[in-house]
Amino acid sequence: MANFAELPFKGLTPLAEHDPVLYDIIEREKNRQWRGLELIASENFTSKAVIDCLGSALTNKYAEGMPGARYYGGAEEVDKVEVLCMDRALQAYGLSPDEWGVNVQPYSGSPANFAVYTGLLKPHDRIMGLDLPSGGHLTHGFYTYSKKEGTRKAVSATSVYFESLPYRVHPETGLVDYDQLQRDAGLFKPALIVCGGSAYSREWDYKRFREIADENGSLLMMDMAHISGLIATQEQGNPFEYCDVVTTTTHKSLRGPRAGMIFYKKDSRDFETKINQAVFPALQGGPHMHQIGGVATQLLEVMTPEFKAYQVQTKKNAAALSDKLVSLGHSIASGGTSNHLILWDLKPHKVTGSKMEKICDACNITLNKNCVPGDRSAITPGGVRIGAPALTTRKFLESDFEAVALLLDRTVKLAQEIQAKSGPKLKDFQAALVGHPGVKGIKDDVNKMATSFPFPSFDPAEMKYKNISGPDAA
Numbered sequence: 001m002a003n004f005a006e007l008p009f010k011g012l013t014p015l016a017e018h019d020p021v022l023y024d025i026i027e028r029e030k031n032r033q034w035r036g037l038e039l040i041a042s043e044n045f046t047s048k049a050v051i052d053c054l055g056s057a058l059t060n061k062y063a064e065g066m067p068g069a070r071y072y073g074g075a076e077e078v079d080k081v082e083v084l085c086m087d088r089a090l091q092a093y094g095l096s097p098d099e100w101g102v103n104v105q106p107y108s109g110s111p112a113n114f115a116v117y118t119g120l121l122k123p124h125d126r127i128m129g130l131d132l133p134s135g136g137h138l139t140h141g142f143y144t145y146s147k148k149e150g151t152r153k154a155v156s157a158t159s160v161y162f163e164s165l166p167y168r169v170h171p172e173t174g175l176v177d178y179d180q181l182q183r184d185a186g187l188f189k190p191a192l193i194v195c196g197g198s199a200y201s202r203e204w205d206y207k208r209f210r211e212i213a214d215e216n217g218s219l220l221m222m223d224m225a226h227i228s229g230l231i232a233t234q235e236q237g238n239p240f241e242y243c244d245v246v247t248t249t250t251h252k253s254l255r256g257p258r259a260g261m262i263f264y265k266k267d268s269r270d271f272e273t274k275i276n277q278a279v280f281p282a283l284q285g286g287p288h289m290h291q292i293g294g295v296a297t298q299l300l301e302v303m304t305p306e307f308k309a310y311q312v313q314t315k316k317n318a319a320a321l322s323d324k325l326v327s328l329g330h331s332i333a334s335g336g337t338s339n340h341l342i343l344w345d346l347k348p349h350k351v352t353g354s355k356m357e358k359i360c361d362a363c364n365i366t367l368n369k370n371c372v373p374g375d376r377s378a379i380t381p382g383g384v385r386i387g388a389p390a391l392t393t394r395k396f397l398e399s400d401f402e403a404v405a406l407l408l409d410r411t412v413k414l415a416q417e418i419q420a421k422s423g424p425k426l427k428d429f430q431a432a433l434v435g436h437p438g439v440k441g442i443k444d445d446v447n448k449m450a451t452s453f454p455f456p457s458f459d460p461a462e463m464k465y466k467n468i469s470g471p472d473a474a
């Protein structure tokens with residue numbers, strides 16, 4: 001065994017030297033992000049300042065508890081970080097600390113939502129949220145039904161520990177079916193109604209949600225994860241006017257590090273104690289102070305005129321993409337968008353969302369398959385979800401998004417052509433993509449376009465792999 005005292009100190013060895021295998025994977029990932037067109041609606045490229053916080057000394061510190069009341073010593077500096085983050089969070093959403101409080105410790109969006117349910121509800125209390133195939137999130141509750149076994153399965157912990165009933169979008173309009181929600185809520189009498197979603201391109205009618213909640217004695221929670229950047233800049237309606245609780249992730253349109261936050265109304269119901277205790281000690285341990293630092297510094301940016309301009313441009317870009325696709329004869333759910341994303345219905349092309357996702361991936365365009373209004377099964381979604389936040393961060397403008405629409409139009413036509421030969425099976429379709437000259441043609445154009453735009457987080461000039469087609473093709 002080595003003599004510990006004689007061993008050299010290696011704590012300052014850079015990753016490239018310490019672990020070349022992992023370093024190489026990260027460099028490949030940087031290359032992938034830089035050379036592709038990132039259209040996943042929930043993703044973004046965070047700033048160098050945020051990355052600096054994530055890789056900082058804050059990661060070393062345990063700080064269970066709340067600022068000023070920790071279970072560990074040495075928390076005087078991280079206390080300042082968390083207080084700064086909480087103050088900025090309230091400020092960024094224009095909230096008075098007398099009326100609203102915030103917990104910035106949730107590790108991410110899913111734990112934030114579960115902390116609200118844990119703190120404010122009893123086991124088996126009833127929750128209504130937007131159905132997953134209608135654009136809701138798993139944490140708003142989700143069951144599946146197995147025809148073979150004749151049983152239902154609670155997929156989401158929200159449905160394991162609570163009773164959930166979904167509401168849906170109308171199959172023709174693609175908008176939340178508020179009348180049906182009102183009827184069902186009248187029967188189900190939920191303890192909590194959740195608004196917000198992962199794939200909904202229109203405004204939320206908070207006033208109507210509040211009325212339905214009040215008719216049934218329900219709490220109202222908005223999960224603003226997707227649109228939290230748009231809400232902070234008043235580019236979407238204000239959920240704080242009507243909701244009891246508002247949760248969010250911080251890494252989507254808000255462009256921060258991966259984390260979550262819970263805003264709660266301060267009144268006689270004492271949500272503050274219930275939510276804080278649900279986050280810790282009920283569900284989590286020590287807060288991730290490096291993340292909280294990253295959120296704090298991102299919130300500083302959120303309050304700048306530049307961030308407002310970014311959100312305005314994101315909306316313009318999503319609309320430009322939608323309009324261009326419609327002008328090319330494509331079908332967009334609800335006819336367009338009021339926010340940062342669109343749902344492209346591919347059923348008229350007889351191409352599944354899964355096939356479109358695969359061919360786009362092969363062309364270095366990243367998006368995801370998604371249910372569109374009228375879909376019956378979440379297993380074979382009929383469309384794709386496309387978001388503008390990430391490419392807008394890279395300074396894409398409307399004309400650039402129109403060019404992206406042309407690339408997507410070429411891609412779906414190529415998918416039809418390939419499918420006509422490969423047949424309907426996804427496996428055969430995927431095999432036919434390999435080495436296909438049509439795929440290469442689109443990919444080359446995608447790479448050329450993407451690499452002509454700036455990139456935040458890291459400097460492309462310093463990347464290990466500079467070949468725009470990626471390390472594999474080098």
Ligand code: PLP
Pocket residue numbers: 042108109110111137139196197198223224225226249259
């Ligand atoms: N809520 C909504 C509306 C989301 O879209 C997501 C993630 O996509 C989440 C919650 C969960 O966030 P996380 O993946 O950070 O747990």
